[in-house]
Amino acid sequence: MSSQQSNRVATIVINIMVAFVVLILIFLLGDILITGLPHVTLHLLTSPSQSFAAGGGIRDQLFNSFYLLVLTLLISFPLSLGAAIYLAEYAANNWLTSLIRTSIEVLSSLPSVVVGLFGYLLFVIQFKFGFSILSGAIALTFFNLPLLIRSIEGSLHAVPRSQHEAGISLGLSNWKTIKGIILPAALPGILTGIILSAGRVFGEAAALIYTAGESAPIVSYTNWNPLDSNSFLNPMRPAETLAVHIWKLNTEGVTPDAVSISAGASAVLVIVLLIFNLSARAIGNHLYQKGSGHK
Amino acid sequence: MENNNIFAKTHLVTPQEPPAITTDNLQVYYGDNHAMHDASLSFPEHQITALIGASGSGKSTYLRSLNRMNDDLATVKGKIMYHGIDINASDVNVYEIRRHIGMVFQLPNPFAKSIRENLTFALKAYGIKKKSELDERVETSLKEAALWDEVKDNLNRSALSLSGGQAQRLCIARSLAIKPDVLLLDEPASALDPISTAKIEATLLKLVKKYTIIIVTHNMQQASRISKYTAFFHLGHVLEFDTTSHIFQEPQVPVTRDYVLGNFG
Incomplete structure (x- = not known):
């Protein structure tokens, strides 16, 4: 040939x-x-779910998914940022660093069911958090950490070494250089990484079944006190998310319209994920162009 | 044995002018690799001194040691005397040293910020907050680096939109904004076109009235055009240090002669 x-x-x-x-x-x-x-109707999006009768919605599940996402990012973003800065800027090239890297790799390949069962045993049972948003958010943090650390570290590495040298040569400390020059330059990549990991968290079900639970209790959306048990912000209440709801409808759902609700909920989930991904691109491009001055 | 002999013959003068920086038996090691042997040089105030030599001769390594940029990369032994202080001592505040001894790199490396912020970022970090003072420093340093007229209309433009030559002059201005005393330049024009190079050289010739300049260059014409003194580096040794005219017209060391005649390097 x-x-x-x-x-x-x-x-x-x-x-x-x-x-x-x-x-x-x-x-x-x-x-x-x-x-x-x-x-996907306004009724579906604004009504609470029904256990037995037809005509239920996904209002609470949709809210729970977003709330859980926000809590997960609140816990996992600062941790990942710190770990990524350490790995990208401070870590020496030795056995300890490679041990940390290997641990992160292993963490990222854990099956989500295992993460969920681990969260169940430790947080739900041992720490007595019960089936709660908090337990779910911590389990999802385990899940999210490797992804976020790697994407943030990658963004930091993509900033040329010469930027760091420029900062140091002006008499700035290592930390001032990282905080004032490297991090802003890496921001578009970091934001993209956060949004993409948010998509993964949003669609996760298996790790949540045993931690955030499968029930969506009626909550009050006007009670803004997170310490009240019926407040929608209470992190100690069980919270079925959209992805878990879809799973439940298809395994043990007894409502007559389980199939159509599940189909509608899946479409909503996919649309939210698409929005996450597209906005990650748009925000990344926008920030990149703003930073580099090519308009 | 032949190889050892070429380092035996050296010719190092001590300039008459008062020195800005002197190094005494400076040695640099990258791990076990002895990259710089016994460099003892004296750089006169308000003069341009060129460091020349082939790739791998140790001239950049030496230059980067002068403001402690090699701290995390190499072990630097010996003394670097600056205003009567050994700035290579471990208890010296390196951040303070770098405010007095600035550096410009081979590739222009402006921050991904506006032109103004490139100049004010370090100043703000030092605690200078007054807008009038910041504006004054921005204007003065851009004028000193001969960039003011090209950028004064839009200082909020991103520095990454500048051309290579402009970006390098911005980097010079950025170093000048913190009012250093000595400026180290590591092949500042090697990535630039001839016109941009000429502008950088003209800028340096003006700056030398206020600053002491030490420049590493691969370009021997550049060294002869702008520098008063020249040091010739070869395989980690300084073989010759003299006025530039002596180095180029009557070099005392055979290896220097070979290099300036273009026989190697």
Whole structure:
């Protein structure tokens, strides 16, 4: 075979593979949206769910998903930022650093069910947090940490070493240089990483079944005191999320309209994930252009 | 043995002018690699001194040691005397040293901030908050670096939108804004076109009235155009230090002669 021929064959094979991947994606997205979108109504989005009767909604589950996401990021972002700064800027190239890196790799490959069961034993039972948003947020933090640390560390590494030298050469301390020069330069990448990890957290179910629980108690959206048991902000209440609700409807759902609610809820979930991903790109591009002055 | 002999013959003068910085038996090690041997030089105040030599001769390593930029990378032994203080001592405040001895790098490295913020970032970190003083420093240093006329209309523009030559002059201005005394330049024009290079050289010739300048360069014409003194580095040794005209017209060391004639490097 001549080199032109082999080049042509390789190109065709690669194109077929890409087409295959794209087709799977279009089929999945299309199926979910086409089956689900007709069921996405204002009623679905604004009504509480029903256990037995038809006509339930996903209001509380949708809110719970967002609330859990916010709490998870509140816990995991500062931890990841600190760890990533350490790994990218301070860590020496020795056995301790490689042990930390390996631990992070292992953490990222843990099955989410294992994370969930671990959270159940430690936080729900041992620490007596019960099935609660807090237990769920901590379990999701375990899940989210490796992803966030790696994406933040990558963004920090992408800032050229010469920026660091410039700061140091002006008599600034290492920390001032990192805080004032490296972190702002890495911000677009960091934000993109946060939003993408948010998508993963938002869609997670298995780790939450045993930690945040499968029930969505009626809460008051006008009670802003997070210490009140019926407040929507109370972190100690159980909170079924959208992804867990979809799972429950399809395994043990007894409402007559379980299939249509599940389809609608799935469409909502996918749309939220798409919004996360697209906004991650948009915000990243916008900040990059703002920083580099190419408008 | 031949190899050892070439380091035996050296010719190092001590300039008449009062020195801004002198180094005494400066040695640099990267781990076990002895990158710089016994460099004892004296850099006169308000003069441009050029450090020349082939790649790997140790000239950049030496330059970076002068304001302790090699602290995390290498072990630097020996003395660096600046205003009667050994600034290579471990108890010296390195941040303070770098405020007096500024540095400009080979590749322009402006911060991803506005032109103004590039100049004021360090000043603010030092606690200078008054807008009038910051504005004054911005204008003065941009004028000193011959960039003011090109950027004065929009100082809030991102520094990353500047051309390579402008960005390098901004980096010079950034170093000048903190009012150093000595300016170290590590091949500042090697990534620039001839016109930008000429502008940088003209800028340096003006700056030398106020600052002591030490510049590493690969470009021998550049060294002969702008510097009063030249040091020749070879394989981690300083072989010759003299006025630039002596180095280029009547070098005393055979290796220097070979280098300035273009026989190697």
